[in-house]
Amino acid sequence: MKLGEEIAQRTAFGQALVELGAERPTMLVLDADVGPSTQTHLFGQAYPDRYIEVGIAEQNMVGIAAGLSTLGFIPWISTFAVFMTKRAGDQIRNSIAHTRANVKINGAYGGLPTGRAGATHSAVEDLAVMRAMPDMIVMDPADPQEAMACARLAMDIEGPVYVRTVRCAVPVIFPEDHKVELGKAVKLHEGKDVAIISCGMMTPRALKAAQELEKQGISARVLHMATIKPIDVEAICDAAESIGKIVTVENHSVIGGLGGAVCEVTAEHAPCHIKRLGFPDVFLESGDDEVYFHRYGLDIEGIVSTAKSLAEGG
C-alpha cells in the first residue's frame, strides 16, 4: 500500500480480516448476504469453515454472534452500517453491548458513499447511535491502512467494538506500521489559526485542506480521531484553549457524531467557536457522492472555505 494510492477502504478491511484470521483461529465472520459488497467474502473464500452466511436476517446474525462469543469465539458481524445499527440496533444493544459480548461489528458503507443507493442505504446516524450505547467502542478509520489497524486493535480489545468502513476509494495517508491508539487523536498537521478535527474518510480531505490553507496564509492544526468513543478529550481541550476555533468534519450527520462529541467536550471543559461540517438534518439522495459532498461543504474546497472564514472571523 503506497502513500497517496487510492484504495477502496472496504477491500482493505476485507483483506485485514483474512490476515487476522490466519493469526486468530477463534475468529469467525458472519455476513447477511452482502459479503461481496462488504468484502467479507474474502474471509469466506480463505476460511469457508469459519464464515457464516445468515441470509438477509441482521437481527438473527447479531444473536448468533453473541451466542458464539460465549464459547470463546471472536465473531465479526458485517453488513451495511445503516441496517446494522438500526435494524439490528436493539439486538446489538441488548445481546452484545449489555452483555459485553466479545463481538466485533463492522458497519460497512458508512455515511454517504453507497454506490448511488440513496436515502435508505446511507448511514448518516450510525456513529450517533453507536456512540450513545453504553460499553461500545466506536472507530471511524481514515484510510485503507487505518481500517486494517482498527480491525487489528478491535481484536485486541476484550468486548464490543464498532468499526465503520466506507465503500469508496480513499487515498492512503498512513504508513504500513501505523497503529491506532484508543482515545488518542493523531496530529497530522500543526497550526495556530484554526483546528480541523476530522474522522473517517474526511481526514485525507482535511489534511489536503490544511495544505491549501497554508498557501493562503492560514495555519491549521489537523487532528484525526480514529476512535470517536472514547474520544481524546485532552487533544480537543488543547485545541480549544490554544487556538479557540474548531471545525469538525465528518461523513455523518452533524448531530451526535464527531461534531456532537467535540461540542460536548468543549461545552463542559473549554468553550470555543465551533463549526460542524457534516450532513445537516436530512436524508441523503441517490446520485454522485461528490455532488453531495460538495453540496454540504465536505470537499476540500468546502473545508478550506469554512476553516478560512472561521480563522479570519470571530
Place this chain on the structure above:
Amino acid sequence: MNDKNLDELTSLARETRRLIIETGHTCGAGHTGGSLSEVEILIALYFSFMNIDPQHPDWEDRDRFVLSKGHASLGYYTVLAQRGYFPVAQLKTFDHEDSALQAHPDMHKCRGVDFSTGSLGQGLSIGVGIALGAQKKNKAFRTVVLLGDGECQEGQVWEAAMFAGSKHVQRLIAVVDYNKVQLSHRVEENLSLEPFAIKWESFGWSVLSVDGHNIAELLSALSRAGSMSEQGPVVIIANTVKGKGVSFMEGKFEWHGKAPNDQEYAAALRELDTGYSNDSSKSR
C-alpha cells in the same frame, strides 16, 4: 431422572409456586402470570433433564439454558435458588437496587444465568449461536431456549427458526411456554400464532406437544427431544395456563406484570396449600 422421582419434582414445583407468590408479594414486583406458567418446565429442566453442576456454573460442558422470555425471571430465579445456585433467602432482594436478581436476568450479576435477556425475541438466536459453537468445538452439550408465546410474534424468532431448521443445527431444543395470554390480551386476540406446530414444522423443526404442567409428560418429551436433536432442532410446545395454580390469576392478562397485594397474597397461598394446582386438565 437424576435422583428425584416424580413426587419429589411435583412437590418442588409446589414450593416454586409458593416462593414466586411470596417473593412477588415481598418485593412488590415480578411477572407473576408467566412465572407461574413456566414452573413445571423449569423444574423438569433443572432437576432432571439438564446436565449441570450448580457448584460450577461455568463448567464448559454443561447444558446451556436461555430464558428468552426474560420478564419471567421470578420463576427462573426461584428454580435457580432451589437448585442451589444461590440461597433461597436471596430471592427477597429480587428487583431491588443493586441486586444480583435484576428485573430481567443478567448473566454478569446472577450466578447460573447463561445469557442476559429481556428484550423479547432474541433468545432463540442466542441459542442457535451457542449450539453452532458447540458443534464447531465438538462439544456434546445441549442448548435449551424457553420462549414465551407472545414473543413468537417477533420476526427475529422466525429468522432464528429458519436458520436452525435450514442448517439442521444440532442439540438445540426450544420450549414454548404456550400460556395463550400476553401483556394486553389473549394471544389469539392480539395476533394468533396458529397453526403454531405447522409453522415450526415448515421451518424444519421437529415438534412435540405436551401438557406443560405435567412433569411426567415434560420429562418424556425432553428425553425424546434430546435424542431427536442429534438430527436437527426440536421444539416442545408446552401448553400451559398463565397464572397456573391460583384461580383468580389463571388466564388473566391482568396478572402478566403484577405482584399480589396483601389480600391476594393470602388468598393465593391458601389455594396453593390446598393443592388447587394439581388439576392440570385446564392447560389443554
